[in-house]
Amino acid sequence: MSQTRGTFGRMGFILAAAGSAVGLGNIWKFPYITYDNGGGSFVLVYLVAVVVIGAPIMLAETLIGRSTQLSPVEAFGELGKNAIGGRAWSLIGWLGVLTGFVILSYYAIIAGWTIYYIGQCLSWSFGGFSADAAIGLDSSFGDFLANGPLQITFQALFMAMTVGVVLFGVRAGIERVTKVLMPVLVGLLLLLVVNSIWSPGFGEAMRFLFHVGPIGAGAILEAVGHAFFTLSLGMGAMITYGSYIGSKSSIPRSAAVVCLFDTLMGLAACVVMYSIIFSVSEAERLVTFSKSSTILFTTLPRIFYELPLGSVLAPLFYLLVGFAALTSTISLLEVVVAHFIDARHWSRRKATLVAGSAVFLLGIPAALSLGASPTMGSFGTGGVFNTLDYAASNWMLPIGGLCIAIFTGWFLDSRITRAELEKGHGAFPLFGLWRFLLRVVCPLAIVWIIYAVVGGKSFA
């Protein structure tokens, strides 16, 4: 096994895990769901969820991966075989593989938009910027959404890129891509944050982001679900990446860096976008930003083309967002691929091509649900795309996370978990706190939220 299994280099895990975590969840999704859910309270719940649920589960997943050096289904089967329940624990791994499948199928569509937007920005840079087209006031953005073949083409392109990287395997593909592109994306986002400080909407944006008010149970579930989504937790991505870590890396340190970095990236994206949104009058805001799920594509071009060098920065920005999405899609596909390699002994090539094609096919109805097909657009709650996103982030990930927390907290020997967390790290004084959060706080919080949502409770 160890000969065929890839491993990360020294900084490889941090980079790859951060690459998986930081993606469209931070730059596309977090700003728009925070906008829809009224700002401050939603952000607060999300931050608490990152600390008390996300971080402990990230430690749990990573240690499961490193201690077994196996992908999720096999890892749970192996660790669970001596526990009550036996190999049935591997069902958690199966749920993860399925969740990876579902997320990737719709995620690749928005990721594909970044490719389209690179082209769009290049044409603005050379042909002159049209504010109407950028903010969706003319029909071009709607036309793009309603153009089924175009949606599928960009989705296919993005899947092809993902398959391409995953084919090269762990070190040659994943690590190399991440190492170069993450720092550039961070630099550009920081530049935008600094730039937004002088914009007239900055004060209002900060108030919106940090002003705490009442919040409903559905929004709490969404905030917790997003903590899972944005940290790539609850489906075994961190188990899979953890299985490629060597014994010299410290799991607690890596996890802390990834959680902090991911959270800052999400908040930075909000600051940048809200500073633009709150610069315009409320009346105009209702027209221009009415479809919140597209604000990444409708707000940002406007600011870029007012900046010096904007015509260079705009296409570069969407290129970097595309790469951030790519480092996430490769982790999603890697979970599925690693499973077929470990369990079925398929070659990496076969596993990647089969899984990639299947995900692409599953994504087609979602791609058509954004405007091309009224049938797909009215399926479930808000169409196929939204239904898949809702099911995966708000239900499948938290339920997966719940099972991982219970398994690691209650069924794994604490000598094993402690040894793994201290390997490459030294003494871990927070071990008791970690175990308490995992055994008691995470399960109770998740079960309570699900109970509240199912029971229709509102905390407003």
Ligand code: PHE
């Ligand atoms: N964390 C990624 C993002 O925020 C999405 C993701 C979810 C990736 C689950 C892997 C696993 O964009």
